[in-house]
Amino acid sequence: MECRKELLERLAELAKIALSEEEKESICKDLERIAGYLRAVGEAAKELEAEPLYYVWDLPGPLREPSESPKVSIEELPTKVKEGYVAVPWRGGSVE
Amino acid sequence: MKAMIGLEIHVQMTEAGSKLFCDCKANYRGMEPNSNICPVCIGLPGALPVVNKRSVELALAASLAFNCHVPDYIVFTRKHYFYPDLPKNYQISMYERAGGVPICRGGKVRYLDIHSWEWKECRLRRINIEEDPGRTIYGEGGILRSSEAYVDYNRSGVPLLEIITEPDLKSAREARQLVEYVLLVLEYLGATNPRLEGAFRVDANVSVEGGERVEVKNIGSTLDVEKAINFEIMRQSAIISSGGKVERETRHWDAERGSTRPLRQKEQEEDYLYFPDPDLPAIALRDMLPKAKAIASSSDPAALFEKAISLGVQRELAWSMVTARPSLMLYLEAVERGADPQLAARIIAVDYKGELREREKDPHDPANWPSADTIVELSRLMKEGAYTYDAIKGIVLPKLAENPAADLKLLLPQRAENLEQVIEEVLKREERAVKDYLSGKAQALNYLVGAVIRAAGKRALDPRAIREAIERRLAKK
């Protein structure tokens, strides 16, 4: 099966995963194989005329009544905090 | 050049109480950064969203108010994009395809053009309920160059209404009026306080004849809606009249510079990978309809405006009251309790409001308005001829504006009949001035008025009423 690299690169961009060249090679082949296998559902669905099922019981969900639940302190999380704000790299470019 | 304008109005339901899917507060103003967060709204692994009932009720009331086609149930979808202010890197929103069901599809807003006093119509494409992302601020160099970004997630998960219109608007002014009217309706429904910082944002799709559609993002005030669209119409018209082409693009409104600038172009179309949020089964609306209908019908600014008009109030005054909800509510209550509709309107919409403005007091804060009983009493006193309108306006209203809860009795000027005796005494004492006045020296009257006020002590007095009383008295001589 032929592997379409542009497709993999597009998927990796959407998924924000920086793949190494070597990884690209092998994952590309795996994806083609897996996609080929999963394609069976497309064929099967055509013959079914079934509506999609997103929630297995098709029941409406509940609504939240106002209540109090525990808060989180940002300091507890493994994240960089500056003056109460969560600091994230933005246009820094250089290695931290 | 002819323009076509469509809007996307994002309005926070600041009055919903809690965030859309957790118990953190919907109104985060004045809080320390990242102090209004929980596992759900910062998307920690394993935490699950549950839809806040009040948000859906309010969104449903808004959909009814805008004559929407409302479905039997709504389905939230996940919209995926990576951004630091989006803790899950997807936003729980709505989408009309891929299994999503928005709360409103196909509605229309009737809004008032206060320049022509005409009701106009703008069709709505749909309304989505969605969660607001956090708020990002940038360091030195701003969004383009700052090395770090700083995120406050207090806003993350606040319920938003995304109101998407058809491109039915023809001018920047119409667009502004539509936005103002939409905000007014949502305020009346109790969904939002549009005056809170950051309570709404507008994106405008603008095209002129012969050009492609340009999206202008990041408009933060109704004034800027007008400015940004006017700028864009001029910019595009200039390109076309000089023979150029307007390409489809997204631009950013820079409020400080008063201009739009292009946003970095993405090489590829966005793909948000929409699908129904598997954590949120569909929400049935039927049980909520009666309550939402009641909210929508009792809080329609158009109907309340018409009611004021039907009481004989001038439309300008009626509109002035509509735009400050507490003033309209005060007016309607006062009239219902027997206040004269004209006098009450004049006090509330013109002079008292003017006093508030002079004192930089917020007319949207109910605490800055007197009670309906006070208005009823003032109206009665004027109606009975005890005081002139000017007396009330000149003496009572400024003091009332200072302290709306003050006892009216202490603010009222001394009544004319009690003054008769004082005037009599003063005229007897000031023989010379009386003589001067009678011989035609006009300034002598001012002296006599002053003397009466002094003689009466510190009580609040209406100089004009005293002047009239002296004139009446001396004319008899």
Add this chain to the structure above:
Amino acid sequence: MSREAWRVAEEIRAGADPSRHVEEVLERIERWEGAVKAFISLDLPEALRERAERLERKIRKGERVGKLAGLLVSVKDNICTSWLPTTAGSRMLEGYVSPYNATAVERVLQEDAIIVGKTNLDEFAMGSTTELSAFWPTRNPWDLERVPGGSSGGSAASLAYGGADLSLGSDTGGSARLPAAYTATVGLKPTYGLVSRYGLIPYGNSLEQISPMARSVRDVALLLEVIGGWDPKDATALRVERPRLDPSPAEPRALRLCLVKEMVEGAEEPIEKLFWNTIHKLSSEGAQLEELSIPLLSKALPAYYTIAFAEASSNLARYAGIFYPTKGSSGSWEKYVGEARARGFGREVKRRILMGVYALSEGFRDEFYVAATKVRRAIRDEVLKVVKRCVIAAQASPILPPKIGERLDDPLKLYYMDMYTVIANLAGVPALVQPLGFSQGLPIGIQWMAGPLEESKLISLGLLVEELTGIKGAMAE
């Protein structure tokens, strides 16, 4: 030590010393854990002893004592605990401590259980052997060269060697049942919505349930009674009371078993043999058998994987190096996120995310994701029709526990292992796997599926089968 857990709890409630039981289990851990590596983190022995002493004081004071008094429970490491790290078997979360407890964990603690530690799993529960843990593979206590199944392999292994009395696993497509089959333990995937998912790190939200695991059917029932029932924090939780399960075996003559061709055929010979032996035994005791075929089940595996991948790609978007331990190194946001995700995720997780994005992307969504949800509806409807009239008897695994490394070269080979188990997840119905016996020292299990919320049927049938096979509470020695 081969006493069932419910009996141990009863003894403790009646006055037996819980500390002695803790020592028994600690001895097993001491003896086995080095070779098996079932746990990612173990609580300190002193902490466990301290819990036991506290419980003993409680019993002595005559306070109310919970249903799981003094039982040692292991918890799969994708279920959040606030005092032990929760890694989901991923580098991405190495050392991450959740600020809150999963609902199931809270309920287990309320019943006076002692949580012994967090068990190994395939990264984010994506796998069927526990070899895809980012930390180390767990070995099968019955044969240390072989895998314990996955993804709840650590939980199953901890039970099989006596390192815990009960375990909380999770089951997205067989993740609790396949390991049960491979370790001669019992795993029950509850009806979708019976157990709260609050605090379960999501992989395929619409498919998975936290699942009780134990060495006997009655013990599994006991744990389900504790963790089942409505939770307002999970919008997909069913509004049902906590289940009450009658611990009496089924009456064979009242049994109707359905043998669905697609769920019976295709297993290795020793498995088939033992399966039919059991079925014939039940039949000779009076159970009625019905054979049928649901051809569409041949599409169950691709439908399951398509949905699971799509949901996984979305659920795992949040791991971007901001709130979690694995970070990127670049100073630019886009690159940083890409690096953090490249470092933090293993190969199989990356594959599944990419495949999920593929299945949701514009242009492919209909032929993958949406098509799979349609197939899912058709399969659910067929299964619900069948379980209305009978309990489905099915294989648990097509193969005996494979050797470590044997199935790693080809992802599709790994996926085939779930061919019998994913059906219950697609249909939302409960399914129980229990041991039938051994072939060359390797455990073989059988799977039962009943209608929604018919866990009690599975339990009573399971108890009957235990009587038939005599296999109950088996532990590797």
